[in-house]
Amino acid sequence: xTSPFFGLDIATRSLxxxxxxxxxxxxxxxxxxxxxxxxxxxxxxxxxxxxxxxFRQSGAAGQMGTGVxxxxxxxxxxxxxxxxxxxxxxxxxxxxxxxxxxxxLEAVINEPSATGISALMTKYFSxxxxxxxxxxxxxxxxxxxxxxxxLADTFQNTASQIKAQQGDLDKQVGxxxxxxxxxxxxxxxxxxxISQVETGGMKANDLRDQRDLVLDxxxxxxxxxxxxxxxxxxxxxxxxxxxxxxxQVHSMGVDGSSGKNQPVWTDVTPNTPVTVVDGKLxxxxxxxxxxxxxxxxxxxxxxxxxxxxxxSVHAAGVGLDGNSGRAFFxxxxxxxxxxxxxxxxxxxTSLVAAARMxxxxxxxxGYTWASGDGSNAIAIAQISQAVAQRDVAQVGLAPAQTFGxxxxxxxxxxxxxxxxxxxxxxxxxxxxxxxxxxQGSTTVNGTLTVGTDASGNQIITVDGGTLGIRVTVSAxxxxxxxxxxxxxxxxxxxxxxxxxTPGDQYAQQIAALGVDSSTAKSQSTNQQVLVxxxxxxxxxxxxxxxxxxxxxxxxxxxxxxxxxxxxSVVDGMLDTLINHTGH
Amino acid sequence: xxxxxxxxxDNSLRNIQTNQTRxxxxxNEITSGSRINKPSDDPxxxxxxxxxxxxxxxxxxxxRNIDQASSWxxxxxxxxxxxxxxxxxxxxxxxxAANGSLSPSDRSAIQSEISQLQLHxxxxxxxxxxxxxxxSGTRSDQPGFTQAAPSTTPGAYAxxxxxxxxxxxxxxxxxxxxxxxxxxxxxxxxxxxxxAGLTANDTATMQASLxxxxxxxxxxxxxxxxxxxxxxxxxxxxQRQDSVSVNLTGLLSQVKDVxxxxxxxxxxxxxxxxxxxxxxxxxxxxxSLLDFLH
Numbered sequence: 001x002t003s004p005f006f007g008l009d010i011a012t013r014s015l016x017x018x019x020x021x022x023x024x025x026x027x028x029x030x031x032x033x034x035x036x037x038x039x040x041x042x043x044x045x046x047x048x049x050x051x052x053x054x055f056r057q058s059g060a061a062g063q064m065g066t067g068v069x070x071x072x073x074x075x076x077x078x079x080x081x082x083x084x085x086x087x088x089x090x091x092x093x094x095x096x097x098x099x100x101x102x103x104x105l106e107a108v109i110n111e112p113s114a115t116g117i118s119a120l121m122t123k124y125f126s127x128x129x130x131x132x133x134x135x136x137x138x139x140x141x142x143x144x145x146x147x148x149x150x151l152a153d154t155f156q157n158t159a160s161q162i163k164a165q166q167g168d169l170d171k172q173v174g175x176x177x178x179x180x181x182x183x184x185x186x187x188x189x190x191x192x193x194i195s196q197v198e199t200g201g202m203k204a205n206d207l208r209d210q211r212d213l214v215l216d217x218x219x220x221x222x223x224x225x226x227x228x229x230x231x232x233x234x235x236x237x238x239x240x241x242x243x244x245x246x247x248q249v250h251s252m253g254v255d256g257s258s259g260k261n262q263p264v265w266t267d268v269t270p271n272t273p274v275t276v277v278d279g280k281l282x283x284x285x286x287x288x289x290x291x292x293x294x295x296x297x298x299x300x301x302x303x304x305x306x307x308x309x310x311x312s313v314h315a316a317g318v319g320l321d322g323n324s325g326r327a328f329f330x331x332x333x334x335x336x337x338x339x340x341x342x343x344x345x346x347x348x349t350s351l352v353a354a355a356r357m358x359x360x361x362x363x364x365x366g367y368t369w370a371s372g373d374g375s376n377a378i379a380i381a382q383i384s385q386a387v388a389q390r391d392v393a394q395v396g397l398a399p400a401q402t403f404g405x406x407x408x409x410x411x412x413x414x415x416x417x418x419x420x421x422x423x424x425x426x427x428x429x430x431x432x433x434x435x436x437x438x439q440g441s442t443t444v445n446g447t448l449t450v451g452t453d454a455s456g457n458q459i460i461t462v463d464g465g466t467l468g469i470r471v472t473v474s475a476x477x478x479x480x481x482x483x484x485x486x487x488x489x490x491x492x493x494x495x496x497x498x499x500x501t502p503g504d505q506y507a508q509q510i511a512a513l514g515v516d517s518s519t520a521k522s523q524s525t526n527q528q529v530l531v532x533x534x535x536x537x538x539x540x541x542x543x544x545x546x547x548x549x550x551x552x553x554x555x556x557x558x559x560x561x562x563x564x565x566x567x568s569v570v571d572g573m574l575d576t577l578i579n580h581t582g583h
Numbered sequence: 584x585x586x587x588x589x590x591x592x593d594n595s596l597r598n599i600q601t602n603q604t605r606x607x608x609x610x611n612e613i614t615s616g617s618r619i620n621k622p623s624d625d626p627x628x629x630x631x632x633x634x635x636x637x638x639x640x641x642x643x644x645x646x647r648n649i650d651q652a653s654s655w656x657x658x659x660x661x662x663x664x665x666x667x668x669x670x671x672x673x674x675x676x677x678x679x680a681a682n683g684s685l686s687p688s689d690r691s692a693i694q695s696e697i698s699q700l701q702l703h704x705x706x707x708x709x710x711x712x713x714x715x716x717x718x719s720g721t722r723s724d725q726p727g728f729t730q731a732a733p734s735t736t737p738g739a740y741a742x743x744x745x746x747x748x749x750x751x752x753x754x755x756x757x758x759x760x761x762x763x764x765x766x767x768x769x770x771x772x773x774x775x776x777x778x779a780g781l782t783a784n785d786t787a788t789m790q791a792s793l794x795x796x797x798x799x800x801x802x803x804x805x806x807x808x809x810x811x812x813x814x815x816x817x818x819x820x821x822q823r824q825d826s827v828s829v830n831l832t833g834l835l836s837q838v839k840d841v842x843x844x845x846x847x848x849x850x851x852x853x854x855x856x857x858x859x860x861x862x863x864x865x866x867x868x869x870x871s872l873l874d875f876l877h
Contacts, residue, residue: 032589106621111633112839118633119640126644133651133749136724137714355721358745370745372715372723378750384641385753503637511630514622521623532597536590545587547872554876 002050002064004577007570013067014563017044020070021556028544036213038075038542040205045071075205078541082212085534086219090278092527093220097283099520101169101291106517108161109295111510117158118506120151121306125384131354132374132381136320141349145339148328152337155303159334162296169288173261176221176281177252183218184236184249187211191233192247198232223278239275241265260288291516296334298509303334306502309383317353317376318369326351328380384501588871595864602857609850618841632839639831642824645752649821652749653814655712655759660810662710662717663766667803669707670770673700674796677777681789694781701731701774708767718763721745732775733768740764751820757813766806769799 024042031037049063110116127144134140190211197204211234215226218236225237229246236244243250252274253266263281264271276282307329314328331337343351355373612618622629676693679685685693708718709726719727719742727742734740740763747760773795780788 102623103621106623109622111622112619112629112636118637122637122640126640129644129648129750133648134713134715358721358743368743370721370723370743372719372747373721373745375748378748378756381750382754384637504634507630507633507637510622510633511626514624514626514629517621517623518626532593535593539587539590539593540585543585543587543589545585550872550876 004570004574006064007573008567010065010067011563011566011570013047013069014566015560017068017070018556018560018563022553022560024073025549025552025556029546029549032544032546032549036209036216037544038077038205038209038212039544040073040075042070043072043074044068073203073205075203075208076541077208077212078538081534081538081541082216085531085538086216087223088527088530088534089216089220090223092524092531093222093280094278094283094286095520095524095527097280098287098291099517099524101165101284101287102513102517102520104165105162105292105295106513108158108165109510109513110158115154117151117154117302118503118510120147120154121384121503121506123147124151125381128377128381131352132377135354135374135377136371138349141352141354145343145349145352148339149344151306152329152331152339155299155334155337159296159299159303162292162299163335166288166292166296169284169292170261172284173263173281173288174254176284177254177263180218180221180243180281181249181251183214183221184244184251186214187218187234187236187244188247188249190214191244195231195233195246204232219279221280222276222282239277241272241274295509295513298512300333300335302502302506302509303337304332305505306383307331307333307337309502310380313376313380313383314353317356317379319353319355320350320371322369323351324353324357326353328352384503588868591867595860595868598860599857599864602853602860606850606853606857609846609853612841613843613846613850616841616843617839619839628838632835635831635835635838639828639835641753642828642831645750646821646824646828648749649751649817649824652751652757652759653817653821655717655747655749656810656814656817658710658712659717659759659761660807660814662707663761663803663807663810666704666707666767666770667800667807669700669704670796670800670803673697673770673774673777674793674800676700677773677789677792677796680777680781681786681793683786690781690784694778697774697778697781701771701778704767704770704774705731708763715747716742717760718742718767720760720763721747723747727763728767728771731771733771734764735768739771751817752824755820757817759813761806761809766802769795769802773799 021042021044024040028039045068047066047069050066051058051062051064111118113119124144124147127140127147130140131137131144190207194204194207194211197207215234215236218224222238224243227235227237229235233246234244235242235246241250243252250265250267252263253271254261255264255271255273256262263274263276265274276285311327311329315324315326318324319326326342327340328343329337330340342348354377355369355371356376356379357369358373358375611620619625619628619632676696680690680693705728708728710717715723716726717723719725722742722745725741727740728734729741730736730739732739742763744762744764746758748756749759750756773792776795777789777792780786780792
């Protein structure tokens with residue numbers, strides 16, 4: 001038989017247990033909106049019953065229950081959902097970063113628009129038509145130079161903005177690495193606290209919630225593998241390298257020695273590069289190194305093509321001073337393109353080469369030019385078209401013109417058939433110039449044959465070689481060539497390979513950008529949907545339902561009230577026993 | 584399946600934002616009038632739009648080139664018209680002079696008129712279009728004929744034989760200038776011949792000049808016929824250019840412009856959906872068990 005005070009004991013235990021349960025429910029309600037919080041629940045269990053079986057039993061009815069206690073406090077968490085969602089968060093981080101970079105690039109490129117490069121290219125070549133219509137008009141020439149400047153400025157502007165964007169992304173790499181280290185530090189210190197709590201036998205629910213939140217944030221920046229150890233620490237691996245080892249952090253750093261920031265591990269010497277997989281960091285690196293670089297390269301290629309074609313035809317024509325060999329554009333690509341300063345200086349409009357050397361009217365011999373001839377301007381305007389037949393340009397150096405080494409004589413041979421023989425006509429005795437062919441950066445010495453044609457003129461024949469050659473006539477500085485060095489008119493067929501006009505080439509580049517950007521956007525949206533779906537699953541398990549907690553509160557309140565009532569009853573019994581039995 | 588207030592709130596928020604984005608996107612389309620505001624809106628369409636815009640701008644430039652070429656040809660034709668008039672008058676005088684029964688005063692009257700005609704024709708050969716001389720080949724910054732004499736006379740002709748070209752369609756160039764020497768030489772020769780005949784009072788020369796005037800008339804008529812043919816060609820090119828421009832504009836509009844009717848309809852729908860999502864969210868988030876407990 002148990003003592004009368006036994007009942008008090010059970011009731012007290014019940015009060016304590018219900019109190020604890022109410023506290024837990026209170027905690028849940030208070031944290032209903034805390035990000036990353038998983039609802040906690042107390043596991044209630046019966047306390048050890050009485051008596052323990054022994055050899056000499058009392059024989060009374062047993063065992064008697066001794067009450068209730070809260071055995072442990074658990075959090076409701078689906079750790080598999082955590083694992084799944086972190087994978088998707090990494091992908092989302094990568095696509096978001098990529099999409100953001102591409103959207104910004106689209107804003108920089110600004111097509112289709114009336115002020116974009118495509119429209120300005122068309123305006124520029126139209127301006128050459130106007131020069132062809134009015135070759136000696138200064139205002140028309142000035143207008144054409146202005147439109148050339150506008151085109152060059154826009155190329156430069158766009159290219160430098162892309163480079164600036166690359167620079168920004170470069171800085172972001174550094175900032176992102178710092179963020180990763182921060183998160184790692186937080187994980188490490190939480191690891192320490194959790195292991196201290198849990199080796200003591202308790203459950204570190206709130207600390208684990210915090211750590212899971214940090215791991216979620218880390219996963220959207222970079223993909224990692226997490227392994228939980230026996231004492232409750234989470235070890236974080238990036239690739240095969242450990243980032244967090246219990247309470248130790250192996251930090252990442254940036255190595256800017258190659259001109260671009262690359263993430264490296266600083267705990268080994270020499271610093272090894274980090275294997276970045278997925279996450280915002282990879283998105284930024286890809287955007288900087290392949291996406292933006294590709295578009296910058298394409299832009300440079302378009303600019304280089306225009307510079308090359310326009311310059312070679314322009315150098316073949318003569319300005320109003322009768323001289324040829326001038327380039328229209330300076331620079332080599334979109335970053336360096338400009339208009340030849342000679343043309344933008346005072347009096348530069350007369351240097352625009354709208355005319356060409358034409359054969360003189362017999363009985364006069366040789367070649368002359370006239371200010372009303374707009375044939376070179378027409379040829380330049382035709383660069384924007386896929387024109388089927390092109391003349392090899394004629395060029396003349398005026399008699400007694402002095403030139404230095406590497407004067408560009410300026411033959412537009414870009415449409416010459418492969419291995420064509422280009423015949424050059426020297427009309428009277430001249431020092432034999434050396435002729436070199438330059439294509440891009442390759443320089444080849446042309447085979448030069450000197451002979452005479454039917455009229456007794458000295459002829460220098462050069463072997464044309466491959467397409468797109470430029471003839472450079474070089475001689476000692478200060479040499480005077482006392483005759484016109486002129487190629488014969490050569491009608492060649494033009495078979496364009498690839499994008500046939502600069503406009504088409506540029507349009508293809510823009511279309512590629514559009515595809516890239518819209519792909520990134522739709523992937524980003526898809527990832528968002530996936531993440532939302534997984535988050536919903538997670539929340540089903542972990543989030544706090546106020547209705548649920550309120551119901552539980554009512555339950556616990558009643559139990560508490562009942563237990564208190566029992567205490568009154570037992571109190572009454574004791575009172576009867578102590579105060580009212582025998583006197 | 585457990586649903587909590589947090590899940591409802593998250594869901595509502597996401598859907599509201601999605602709807603708002605859609606409304607914003609449609610509004611952008613309507614206010615800009617263009618379906619394609621950046622390449623990612625429609626990559627293929629962007630490439631098409633850029634190509635069509637380029638073709639359209641080029642086509643307009645060719646239209647301007649054709650107009651300028653036509654004006655040049657018209658100016659040339661009207662100058663040659665005046666030349667023909669002068670030529671007819673000179674021929675009349677030649678007929679008179681070849682008559683053989685002229686008095687010295689008659690002869691000197693005719694001579695002075697011929698001198699005037701020579702100067703007049705020289706002046707006509709200095710006709711300009713804008714700042715460019717029409718009859719000097721490509722040396723259009725200076726007059727071609729400096730004397731009222733055929734180009735065979737040394738120093739009489741300072742122009743050249745170059746043809747002034749205009750590109751009127753991709754790869755198609757048209758010459759807009761007539762050959763100055765072929766057109767004016769016979770006339771100057773004929774006038775000189777008549778003048779010489781009058782000075783020497785040589786009837787045979789004067790009669791021979793009639794034939795020369797006929798040759799001159801042929802030359803001028805040939806030039807004018809050339810101009811006429813070229814003008815006709817340019818007219819039909821212009822017509823074609825115009826219809827090409829119209830077609831390109833239509834195509835460009837198809838690719839790039841937003842269909843206002845459907846855009847506005849979609850916009851209204853999107854707004855309705857947005858408002859509905861707001862209302863539904865407001866109602867679903869208000870009630871909980873706590874409202875029913877006291």
